[in-house]
Amino acid sequence: MSGALSHRENIIRNEGSAFPGKTYTEVVLAPSYDEAKQHLLGPMMAINKAQLIMLTEQHLISPEEGGRIAEAIRSLDLQTIRSSQYSGEVEDLFFQVERELLERAGDIAGNLHIARSRNDMSIAMFRLALRDKLQTALSSVLSLKDQLLEFAAEHAETLMIGYTHTQQAQPTTLGHYIMAVVDSLNRDMRRFANAYRHLNQSSMGAAALTTSGFNINRDRMRELLGFDELIENSYDAIGGADYIAELMTVTQIAAITLGRFVQDLLLWSTQEFAVLRVSDPYVQTSSIMPQKRNPVSLEHLRSLLSSCVGNTQTVLTMIHNTPFGDIVDTEDDMQPYAWRSLDLLDKLCRLLACVIGTAEVNKEKLRERAVSSFATITELADTLVRTDGLSFRKAHHIASKVVKMALSQGIGAHEVTLGLVNEAAYEVIGKPLLIDETKLVLSLDPDYFVAVRSLPGGPNPREVRRMIAERKLQHDEHLSWLNAAKEKSLQSYRQLDWIVADMARQGR
Structure with a gap:
C-alpha cells in the first residue's frame, strides 16, 4: 500500500495536483487549443456577434450593455490570440476569449452566454x-x-484502346x-x-x-x-x-x-x-x-x-x-x-x-495501338450478324477463332484477310461467309468502330461533344x-x- 501511495505521490509531484495535469495538457489540451485557435476562432467570434445581436433584439441585454460588449468584441486582437500558446490558466479557447471579453467589458460580458452552452x-x-x-x-x-x-x-x-480487367477491350x-x-x-x-x-x-x-x-x-x-x-x-x-x-x-x-x-x-x-x-x-x-x-x-x-x-x-x-x-x-x-x-x-x-x-x-502511339490490336473484333462479330444473319454467339465464335489464327500467324487486325475469316467460318459453321472485303476492312477499322457507336453516351466524337x-x-x-x-x-x-x-x- 505504501508503495502504491508513493507512486501516486510521484505522479502528483510531476503532473501537479490541480487542473490541468502536465501530460493531459501535452496530449489533449494544448493540441486542441492550437487547432481551435487556427480553425475555430473566426466561427467563435461570428457566433459571439450573432448571439449579442439576438440577445439585444430580444431585450435580454440592454442597448447600453450590448454596446459595451460590442466594443469589447471589436477590440479583441485575434492575431495575438492565434499566436498565443496554451497556458493552462483557462480550460480552452472558449474560456480564453470569454476571459478577455470580461476584462474589457466587465461582468456584463458574462451575459453573452445567456441561453447558450459550449x-x-x-x-x-x-x-x-x-x-x-x-x-x-x-x-x-x-x-x-x-x-x-x-x-x-x-x-x-x-x-485509344479502352481496357477492362487491365486487358485491351x-x-x-x-x-x-x-x-x-x-x-x-x-x-x-x-x-x-x-x-x-x-x-x-x-x-x-x-x-x-x-x-x-x-x-x-x-x-x-x-x-x-x-x-x-x-x-x-x-x-x-x-x-x-x-x-x-x-x-x-x-x-x-x-x-x-x-x-x-x-x-x-x-x-x-x-x-x-x-x-x-x-x-x-x-x-x-x-x-x-x-x-x-x-x-x-x-x-x-x-x-x-x-x-x-x-x-x-x-x-x-x-x-x-x-x-x-x-x-x-x-x-x-x-x-x-x-x-x-x-x-x-x-x-x-x-x-x-x-x-x-x-x-x-x-x-500517334494511341492510334497505332488501336489499329494493330484486336480491340475492334467485337465489330466483326456484329457485322457478321448483319451480313450473314448469324446469331451473335455463332458470330462471336468465328471472330474469336479469327483472333487465334491471326495471332498464331503473327499478324495484326489490320492485316486480316477475307480468306482467313472464311477459314475460321468453315471451322465453326462449315461454309464461307457472305461478308465482302470492304465490309471486313470497315469492321476491323477502329475509327469506324468508334463512329458507329453513336448511341447516347457512346464514343462517337459528335456524341462526346454533345x-x-x-x-x-x-x-x-x-x-x-x-x-x-x-x-x-x-x-x-x-x-x-x-x-x-x-x-x-x-x-x-
Whole structure:
C-alpha cells in the first residue's frame, strides 16, 4: 500500500495536483487549443456577434450593455490570440476569449452566454468551419472539372484502346474516357451539394441539449450566421453527427475516384505505354540515373489522395459506436481530421488540374495501338450478324477463332484477310461467309468502330461533344450554386460586423 501511495505521490509531484495535469495538457489540451485557435476562432467570434445581436433584439441585454460588449468584441486582437500558446490558466479557447471579453467589458460580458452552452456553440463552430473549408474545396473540384472538360474537348477524336480487367477491350477515344471521370465528379458535386445542405444548419439555441427558458430567437441566430435551416430538435442539434459522416463519405468517394484516375495517368506515363508526358514543372530527376524523368507529381497525388481517404475514414471510425449525444469523440479530437481531408481535396484538385492542363498526349502511339490490336473484333462479330444473319454467339465464335489464327500467324487486325475469316467460318459453321472485303476492312477499322457507336453516351466524337456541351451547362449550374453559397456566407459575416460596429458606436 505504501508503495502504491508513493507512486501516486510521484505522479502528483510531476503532473501537479490541480487542473490541468502536465501530460493531459501535452496530449489533449494544448493540441486542441492550437487547432481551435487556427480553425475555430473566426466561427467563435461570428457566433459571439450573432448571439449579442439576438440577445439585444430580444431585450435580454440592454442597448447600453450590448454596446459595451460590442466594443469589447471589436477590440479583441485575434492575431495575438492565434499566436498565443496554451497556458493552462483557462480550460480552452472558449474560456480564453470569454476571459478577455470580461476584462474589457466587465461582468456584463458574462451575459453573452445567456441561453447558450459550449455544446450548441461548438457544433455551430464546427459547422461554420466545415462550411468555409467545403466551399474552398468545391471551388477546386469545379476548377478541375472545368480543366477536364477542356481536355476532353481537345481529345474528342483522339483514338485509344479502352481496357477492362487491365486487358485491351475496345476502341474508344481519350475524350470519351475523360468524360467518364467528369461524370463521376458531377455526381460528387450533387452529393456534396446534398451534404452541404445538411451541414449548413444551425444548432444555436439548443443550449446544453434542451434549449432554454429564456425567450431567445433561434431562427434569428440561424439567419445571422448564414445557415439555411435550423436543426429543430435540440437533442439532435448537439447529438447528431451524421452531418459530418455524410460529408466525409462524399469526400472519400471523390478522393477514391480521383485516385483511380491518377493511377491510370501514372501507367500512361511509363515508357512502355508512352502515352502521357507530364510537363517539366511536375517531374523530378534521379540522383544517379540521368535519363530518369519521374512523374512524381502524380505519385504524390495518388499517395495524398489515399491520405485524404484515410482522414475521412478516421472520422467515420471515431464516430462509430459512440453514444448518441454530446461527446468528445465527435468534437475536438475528430474535427481536425475532417478539416485536413477537405484541405487536401482542395490542394490536390488544384495540382491535378495543373498537371492535366500542361500534359502532352502521344496521339500517334494511341492510334497505332488501336489499329494493330484486336480491340475492334467485337465489330466483326456484329457485322457478321448483319451480313450473314448469324446469331451473335455463332458470330462471336468465328471472330474469336479469327483472333487465334491471326495471332498464331503473327499478324495484326489490320492485316486480316477475307480468306482467313472464311477459314475460321468453315471451322465453326462449315461454309464461307457472305461478308465482302470492304465490309471486313470497315469492321476491323477502329475509327469506324468508334463512329458507329453513336448511341447516347457512346464514343462517337459528335456524341462526346454533345455530352461536353451538356456537362458545361451542368458545370455552370454547379458554379452558380457554389458562388451563391459563398456570397451568402460572406454577406452574413459582413452583416455581423456592420451591426456590431453600429452597436458599439451607439453604446459610446
